[in-house]
Amino acid sequence: MIPCQRHAFDIPDDVAYFNCAYMAPTLKVVRQAAEDALARTSQPWRVTPMDFFAPPERARALFAQLIGATADDVAIVSSASYGISTAAKNLRLRRGQSILLLEGEFPSNVYPWYELARRDGGTLRFVPRPQDGDWTAAILRALDDEVAIAALPHCHWTDGSLVDLARVSPALQERGARLVLDVTQSLGALPLDVSRIKVDFLACAAYKWLLGPNGLSFLYASPEHHNGDPLDYNWINRERSEDFAGLVNYREGYQAGARRYDVGERSSFVLIPMAIAALEQLLAWTPEAIMDTLGAVTDELAARLLPLGVHSLPAPLRARHILGVQFAEGGERMAAMVEQLRARKVFVSVRGQTARLAPHLWTNQQDVERLLAAVADLRPR
Numbered sequence: 001m002i003p004c005q006r007h008a009f010d011i012p013d014d015v016a017y018f019n020c021a022y023m024a025p026t027l028k029v030v031r032q033a034a035e036d037a038l039a040r041t042s043q044p045w046r047v048t049p050m051d052f053f054a055p056p057e058r059a060r061a062l063f064a065q066l067i068g069a070t071a072d073d074v075a076i077v078s079s080a081s082y083g084i085s086t087a088a089k090n091l092r093l094r095r096g097q098s099i100l101l102l103e104g105e106f107p108s109n110v111y112p113w114y115e116l117a118r119r120d121g122g123t124l125r126f127v128p129r130p131q132d133g134d135w136t137a138a139i140l141r142a143l144d145d146e147v148a149i150a151a152l153p154h155c156h157w158t159d160g161s162l163v164d165l166a167r168v169s170p171a172l173q174e175r176g177a178r179l180v181l182d183v184t185q186s187l188g189a190l191p192l193d194v195s196r197i198k199v200d201f202l203a204c205a206a207y208k209w210l211l212g213p214n215g216l217s218f219l220y221a222s223p224e225h226h227n228g229d230p231l232d233y234n235w236i237n238r239e240r241s242e243d244f245a246g247l248v249n250y251r252e253g254y255q256a257g258a259r260r261y262d263v264g265e266r267s268s269f270v271l272i273p274m275a276i277a278a279l280e281q282l283l284a285w286t287p288e289a290i291m292d293t294l295g296a297v298t299d300e301l302a303a304r305l306l307p308l309g310v311h312s313l314p315a316p317l318r319a320r321h322i323l324g325v326q327f328a329e330g331g332e333r334m335a336a337m338v339e340q341l342r343a344r345k346v347f348v349s350v351r352g353q354t355a356r357l358a359p360h361l362w363t364n365q366q367d368v369e370r371l372l373a374a375v376a377d378l379r380p381r
């Protein structure tokens with residue numbers, strides 16, 4: 001368990017922020033990295049050609065370490081949707097085949113698949129939200145020989161309900177189907193190791209559970225997909241782009257591995273140092289310890305909300321870092337209550353039918369008590 005790290009963030013005492021799934025508050029070390037970076041770009045003669053290459057390589061290597069990959073497998077992109085679109089561009093369907101998704105999936109992991117289905121003459125098949133909350137069983141039931149690609153999360157973005165990838169990935173492999181993941185709502189707080197769980201592509205935005213900046217995301221491409229076609233035909237992902245004087249000698253070839261998928265201006269002199277500082281901090285804490293620490297918070301919240309008539313999924317079916325809760329009164333009343341919580345500086349989100357509580361290492365016992373007291377106060381008796 002990691003002791004409370006509120007001092008590492010800039011969160012006033014009277015704010016109870018349970019909304020990391022919306023946006024992580026910028027860590028002080030990450031903000032410092034941004035300020036140092038801005039000081040450098042204010043004096044661009046201090047920015048050397050090596051700054052176009054060495055820091056992105058460091059960010060790539062740190063992200064690779066987080067998922068059990070190598071830096072060669074990692075592209076630096078601008079958004080999760082950019083990463084998923086890259087995957088969709090490089091996968092094929094045969095006419096009539098389908099892409100499996102979860103009902104209520106985040107749109108960044110949906111729209112690129114509509115385009116692929118249109119291009120190749122396939123269909124999207126949404127696994128209905130299971131009544132019992134068990135997505136894994138529902139996915140395994142939905143698998144048949146028509147499924148060519150499964151585009152999944154590690155946990156559902158609206159409520160943290162889990163997908164057991166250790167069971168889903170081999171089942172897909174057996175059928176020769178591809179697995180593409182959007183782990184924006186899990187990576188950093190829910191460990192994932194692509195050296196153990198076979199994944200074709202994986203995208204992750206940095207500004208939530210990676211505690212990094214908005215505007216930067218990572219794309220993992222397994223070695224089998226290192227010869228694909230990038231979305232963006234930029235100069236820096238071409239071979240020998242380090243040779244600034246020789247850039248007019250246009251090149252056919254690309255930089256090694258997944259670097260060919262890098263977005264243009266991927267060297268962003270502010271975002272990359274921020275991402276490096278965030279990933280270094282995350283790896284020092286470790287995703288495993290973060291998960292356990294946040295799990296203690298969500299377990300306590302789940303147990304103490306229940307007598308107040310607020311329900312959540314049982315522990316094995318939900319991730320430990322996000323607690324999706326439902327108020328007995330349902331939809332509209334819940335949205336109104338969340339607004340009332342906000343007025344008391346208790347921040348949570350409503351997504352679909354669920355109020356989503358997403359703590360992180362800044363969360364202290366006072367936050368937990370304030371959330372519970374506010375809910376008790378606002379619930380009809």
Ligand SMILES: Cc1ncc(COP(=O)(O)O)c(C=O)c1O
Nearest residue numbers: 079080081106108157184185205
């Ligand atoms: C599951 C999931 N994926 C991706 C994103 C962000 O997508 P993008 O980077 O395409 O803006 C979000 C943001 O809420 C999300 O919840």
